[in-house]
Amino acid sequence: MNFLDFIASRWQSLLVDSYQHASMVLQCIVLATIVGVLVGIAVYRSPAGAAIATALSSAILTVPSFALFGLLIPVLGLGVAPSVLTLVLYALLPIVRNTIVGLSTVDQPILDAARGIGMSRLGVLTRVELRLAWPAILAGMRVSTQMLMGIAAIAAYAKGPGLGNLIFSGLGQLGGANALNMAIAGTVGVIVLALLLDAVFVLIGRLTTSRGIRG
Template identity: 85%
Template sequence: MTFADYVADRWQQLLVDSYQHVSMVVQCVVLATVVGVLVGVAVYRSPAGSSVATALSSAVLTVPSYALFGLLIPLLGLGVAPSVVTLVLYALLPIVRNTIVGLSTVDQPVVDAARGIGMSRWSVLRRVELRLAWPAILTGMRVSTQMLMGIAAIAAYAKGPGLGNLIFSGLSGLGGANAVNMALAGTLGVIILALVLDALFVLVGRWSTSRGIRG
């Protein structure tokens, strides 16, 4: 069976796997963004706190994904739970770091002007600093998303959802019928979805960032 025939015969299952893959990655990036922005807001005014937060989130990336899945399986079992925890942990570094950088580089005169017109500390953060830091935060989300698209495939090791199951099944059955087609379909699916999500991030950035900030 050719690759085209394989895709034509199984396109519905491929769509389901693709949806599960994208859904898991997007939800994990959103969760990591909430956590990462909160951490960044909490520490960006403290050089020591910023260094600690960046170092801790960086430390996660030194752990091989297989090892992290293996460590979490005894605690969380198989399936979605270890997959989500692993992906969120891996997504934190770009978001935490970019949040800190974005907030730290907001011009102080802009902040002083906002306070001068009577805005509270919370209002300045929400309406001025976070808006000015948004392009940097979005870039962190974009980097994390691209990184997680590949790592999410390894979630199949923990029986997680997505295209990784096709890749693992194909590689483990090399020599058998359609093994190469399965691995190729999963791999190409991850690449195509990563490119689509990256394009969507570009559009979101243009839509959500004012022309003055982009300039």
Template identity: 50%
Template sequence: MHIWNYLHGRGEFLAFLTYQHASLAFQTVLVGTIVAVIIAVLVYRLPVFSALTLTTSRVALTIPSLALLALLIVPFGLGVIPSFLMLAFFAAMPVIGNAIVGLRAVPDSVIESAKGIGLSRRRILFSVSLPMAWPVILTGIRVSTQMIVGVAAIVAYVLGPGLGSLIFNGLSRLGGTNSVEMAVTGTVLIVVIALVFDALLVLLGRLTIAKGL
């Protein structure tokens, strides 16, 4: 009953925090994905650079998010900017690896056939290579989204937006009134956001992945 008592009268406030959290996650994954695909397109044909980029993207995921956030506070201060940069950085990492792998997996015979009918390199990239690599790229985006929705709670440490403030305020007041309810509510809402985003990405895959891929 305590959780329902806590929720009563706080619907608008919780909806606002949920919107902030979902919006921050969506925007950072979108920016991270665009940057990741651009980097992958630039390096996937270069064996040394693609291998180095793959390794770097995997190693980068081992960087503690709080440490990176603390470093970003120095030039950018508290608030949205360091939060956004940290999340966009981590959002790009899984997508870079998948994009490189997906683009390199496109059969050479398909590329040669496309060249044989007179398609330019840019046309081949956008009409052949990227569509064929899209299922693998989308898998990376799903992994990235799930990770970012969870990691986004940490930005509360630098006064960033979202549900993290609810969780950390509850934990800091543990033993006080509504402390557990605050932490549980924030955690549950983050899980809900993650599930909704994943369902939307599954739907996107069904709508955009050609049959046979």
């Protein structure tokens, strides 16, 4: 069976795997964004705190994904839990770093003006600083999403959902019927999803960022 025939015969299961893959990545990005932005808010005014937060989130990326899954499986078991935790941890660095950079580069005169019209500290943070830092935060989310698309495929090692199961099945059956088709279909699916999600983030950026900030 050639590749196109393989796709035509299994398009429904491929769509399900693609949906599960994209859904897991997006949910983990949302969780990582919440955690990363909160960490960034907590430390961006402290150079030492910012350096520690960046160093810790950087250290996570030095751990091979297979090793991290292997360490988490005895604790969390197989399935969604170790997959989600691993992806959230790997997504933190770009979001934490960009949140810190975005918040720390807001011009002081803008903050002084906001305080001068009677805005509270929380009001300045939520209505001025975070809005101005949003393009940087969104850029961090885009980078993290692209990283997670590939790492999510390795989640099949922990019986996680997504296209990784197709890739692992194909690689495990190399030499058998349709083994290569399965591996290629899973790999191409990951690439297509990564491109589509990146386009979605570009659209979100255009819709949520004012022209003045974009300029």
